[in-house]
Amino acid sequence: MMNNNVKKYEAVDTLGRTSVELVVKVYDGAIASLKQAAGAYQKGQTKEGYDSIEKAKKFVVHLYTTLDEDKGQDIARRLSQLYAYVIEKLNIVQATKDLSLIDDSITVLSNVREGWDQLAGQIKHTTAKTENEPHQEKPVRGVSFSI
Template identity: 30%
Template structure:
């Protein structure tokens, strides 16, 4: 069953638009952080740490995908906000602070909403290069 789920996710990632892929990344980070809040409440320190680390990995991926040359000031501001979110999550992890996690969820949710709206624009609906490669 796990293999089937991984195959489905791989297909979904390689056949979606870049904008939708960004939305999926935000969804993943938010999901991990919501789960981490439950683990903080349950005092399951190890699982909380793993979930926050997974969200941090997604934020690092989003940050690493920024193009400062093409994105200009928007990319620089997003970078600063990603660094801020990462810092807050590291603090939340150490302090077991649900409020800090909620703060980051709020920021990521705002980004998710914005990218969801942007990706609905037909000009941003071009298939990713990987999808074109596999369509041959």
């Protein structure tokens, strides 16, 4: 029952968000899963750590597979390389339990997440500014309308 309520909340939480804000949420999920993995491994809970790494990898794979190389060009290519790097490091963590690689992955993802978050803020600011501009009457072939 509780899990069902959480899923409903998460579904509602995504409504009304921009695609950039949703990307930030995916980064948040990956980072949270990595923190859970680190905590589990530190407590000797190998299975939980492994499972949390798997969850984090799913988030990163989602980011990777949704890249639009036609639109993103060089940025998409660089992000693709970055995601491949993180997934490789997480595979090594699962084999060796080297927690420093979790920290490295969190740092990499957090830095990129920060850039996406700044972009989301700029989009919100621009959208709010545009919505608050006064409407002007524009004549079109003798008819006026507000834009």
